[in-house]
Amino acid sequence: MSTAATRTTGPDHLWTVDEHLEDILATVRPLEPIELQLLDAQGCVLVEDITVPVSLPPFDNSSMDGYAVRVTDVTGASEEYPAVLTVVGDVAAGQAEPLHVGPGQAARIMTGAPLPPGAEAVVPVEWTDGGLGEGPVTGMRARSQAPEAAGGQVHVYRSAEARAHVRAKGSDVKAGDRALDAGTILGPPQIALLAAIGRGTVRVRPRPRVVVMSTGSELVQPDEQLGPGQIYDSNSFALTAAARDAGAIAYRVGAVADDADTLRSTIEDQLVRADLLVTTGGVSVGAYDVVKEALSPVGDEDEEGAGIDFRKLAMQPGKPQGFGSIGPDHIPLLALPGNPVSSYVSFELFARPAIRALMGLDDVHRPRARATLTTDKALSSPKGRRQFLRGTYADGEVTPVGGAGSHLVAALALADALIVVPEDVVTVEPGTEVEVVLLG
Template sequence: MSSTTTRVAGQGEGHVWSVAQHLEDILATVRPLEPIELQLLDAQGCVLVDDVTVPVSLPPFDNSSMDGYAVRAADVAEASATYPAALEVVGDVAAGAGEPPTVGPGRAARIMTGAPLPPGADAVVPVEWTDGGLGEGPVESMTAHSLAPGGAGGEVRVFKPAAEGAHVRRAGSDVRAGERALRAGAVLGAPQLALLAAIGTPAVRVRPRPRVVVLSTGSELRPPGTELGPGEIYDSNSFALTAAAREAGALAFRVGAVADDAETLRATIEDQLIRADLLVTSGGVSVGAYDVVKEALAHTTDAEEDGSGVEFRRLAMQPGKPQGFGSIGPDHTPLFALPGNPVSSYVSFELFVRPAIRTLMGVEDIHRPSARAVLRTKKPLGSPEGKRQFLRGRYDAARGEVTPVGGAGSHLVAALAKADALIVVPESTTELRPGAEVEVLLLG
């Protein structure tokens, strides 16, 4: 299934892309996935394609919101603890039961929560307001608080009045037949699926959750839980990016780290295309001697006639200067080649990959929310001229303040774990003083 269109042409190796230009190219390339019909539970997390109209009112009939007795309000209007109303019990009404008994003057029917209001009744008296048919005081003052079905016969005493409609859930009081239950574009979570099931909808047309494959590159990478050798580190990028893709709404799959071998990486990518709507790699996109991603995808860097191919770029941003983006394979699967430093790869994901995933899903709001905040810091913060810098921060919504966390280094994973926002420093700003107003991107 194709998810991309023809990409815009590159602007040469010497061109430095702005953040806005790079994102614009991505969003001009990626298109929402084609709709499919899914059963309700399979549609969880997906985006609804069509409006859903209510076929039957909810609830479909007047029913009781309490365990108690269905009565005529007029028969209990004068009921009190001193002068209770005595009513003949004509039967029981349970949820899903057959034909309910008719409640005439001076009569009542035992009723369970959710059971239909029987003919003749216009109110429900909670069992706690009665003697439960035991001929004693109110149930609420007794040890037993249950309502045991007993069939027709006997008498119940009611100690409080109930107005017409009391403890009755009217038909259509939730939604009425013909109304719109959900709008196209709604993301289907548990409450939305509950509504669809409640109105009898077994399946819906949705855009599927994108399948995102994440892999790291680097011969020095080892999985957590193994022993490190000289010069080796644990692979954190693939875990961070896979988790971030899932948070964005994707079905994400992590592939074990691939060694610095172009043929191995090329084969791995080709193998993963069968289950990917989008591919993400980290590492190997700079100008070093072992930039394996650039080497493995060298045959795609010159765009094909159909616009496919991966282009490696320099961006005017910090962190995350080296980036690769394009599409590969017969289905033009989007591929993001992110830098290898942990902070660089995560920030790049939030700025570029997350909007692409959300676009594939078909949601309207593809970007993280932003806010204006007052910078809380003891000393001025510097920023390189001509680059848009993204600093980690802790955002205090109540105070409208943001505090930087850690330094500007792109390797500071511990600082990243403490941050819940990115502080955006524009290209033209070289210094931020304490108390300055800044833009923040809210993470999570």
């Protein structure tokens, strides 16, 4: 366990939200870096600065299908008085030995092909007759009918300035530039850049593996028939999706019945594929709070420092919480309450930052903003508790959705923000500026 857990004054000690989060982040350590192939590194965090070894593009090249020309040879060209140039050949993308363009000459060039020596600009094929000598034609016709061999002529009907339709060497990035900074999350554009500069592998912190399991004998899987007193298991789906949204590789375990031995065995089986374990349900003071029953004895294990500390937090929803480590590798475990809203809010406040910390990110928190409360009546909040109400946020305003009940899943589905009511505030009037946690 972390040092913060040892400062509790007993089972009745009331932790603040900040103390609990501080304890979690003081305990969770970033995963060790590994070298991965580019596509395997998607979603991972770089641990090294990436310097460009070769300029992009690596050579001057054409941005159009057309003809590479000298500026002097097409100056003043018009439909009435076209410039007539001798086509010396084709320049295709990937061509090893480009042609040389001399006075009165042109080279047919494809998009991406290197600008041949002697040429100063590219005239699009639409500005020419495509080598047919019959006036301007469409690009499609020019590409399909223009001569393949050197020796023909092309009529150019418009002049071109120097470097027209030419992508300059290094116009994207230059050799020696820093392409990506350590700490960057690799998405598709970043992977494209790494591939473009010739990097086939990259050193990153891997995406954390998060195992999510819910507890409760009353839980039934979706698509199954509900019996008396049963409900569908939504928490494990919500938290698995939330873990993936946070950047983790998440595994969902089917709901575990209210049996301490079964839960303990299930958790032990999952340790092999977990960097973080998240349970939901069974952390309160009821007779069947199986997570507390199953994990409370873990603190007596031989592994020094292992154990789960069950706490009461000065927050609503989500007062009962558990945190610690389990198993020989001291895998962090977050035990969240079972009510759907309590579970999700707790995940956003505590589990998501833990996942981001495992990834090695400096900023692990959701963005926050100030917003004007728009509602017909004042909001109430229990004194001494930090309350998190669901809301919709837009253009600097936030509107509550649903009530304070921790079971209101339908209202949660409409929310894209959490309205934060501080511990010392019991009433929030309409029009008050409040802090919001942005979830979207």
